[in-house]
Amino acid sequence: MRENRFIFGDLSSTHCNGEQVSMKDFFQEKSFKKFEKECHATTWLTWSSVVLVLILTTILLTAFMKKYRVHIDYVILRLRSRWNGIIPVVNTKQFRFDGFVSYAEDLEDFELVSTTLYKELKRLGFEISLPDEDFIPGRSKAKQLLQCIDESRKVIIVITENFLASGWNSYAVQMVVTHAFHNHREKSIVVIIKDGISIEKLPKDLKYIWWSVIRITWPETEENMETFWEELSKALDLD
Missing domain, CATH: 3.40.50.10140 (Toll/interleukin-1 receptor homology (TIR) domain)
Structure with a gap:
């Protein structure tokens, strides 16, 4: 819309949802940059933060499970044995x-x-x-x-x-x-x-x-x- 704003005949009477400014003024360089900053500061920042946290969590969990794989297996196998009523030999x-x-x-x-x-x-x-x-x-x-x-x-x-x-x-x-x-x-x-x-x-x-x-x-x-x-x-x- 910004690149093709000159083909819209009613821009002066059209308003952007959430912005108290006409579309004609909205596409002015100053107004549009303000809109872009606000957009990035909310939607994109939120989604990028969520994605970054998920990626870091996945990497850390993968590294932890790889390093302590045997210990995790041991605990799981031991819990399964106890669940099945198998008691470890102590005597x-x-x-x-x-x-x-x-x-x-x-x-x-x-x-x-x-x-x-x-x-x-x-x-x-x-x-x-x-x-x-x-x-x-x-x-x-x-x-x-x-x-x-x-x-x-x-x-x-x-x-x-x-x-x-x-x-x-x-x-x-x-x-x-x-x-x-x-x-x-x-x-x-x-x-x-x-x-x-x-x-x-x-x-x-x-x-x-x-x-x-x-x-x-x-x-x-x-x-x-x-x-x-x-x-x-x-x-x-x-x-």
Whole structure:
């Protein structure tokens, strides 16, 4: 209308709604700029503020949920368990397993755990839980992970190069650490380090609690395996 105001023959008798000024005077530069400022100061400022708040809230919530995803999952899973009437084990004599083993979902690590670690610990009289042994296909892995570590007196984390490259096991470590501190069981975590991995390369969640975990190094030679099994057995027997 402003650009084509000269084609309107009755501008002098037409008034803008809400403005006590004729359309002819309204399109004068001074009047129109005043109108634009008032318009931006109310409608546009209101909508832009709402949009800005929504965008910032979304960004902050996304960042928070990404950073504390495991903690949120843990709380949700724990609430669901309580809702279903599942009570966490508190008496050490009631644990179903002596240890739950977390390892990389890799063929090399699977063979190491299933054919060496698992069989030897079973031979020594320990009841051991493995994801490939006790997880039911089709069910939530996170839910079954929490259930297994909840039913185990100790959690054994086998750290290898494959483990460090696995995204799922980073999730598993965070879940184990969250569970341990939530239930005041910091000493329940046993870390087996293989491949000469340095502390600097470990997941940050483990480094934060390095002072409280039980640390055992996997021997590079067969001659030292007997000592390794003795250390691991003591760690599993320790309350």
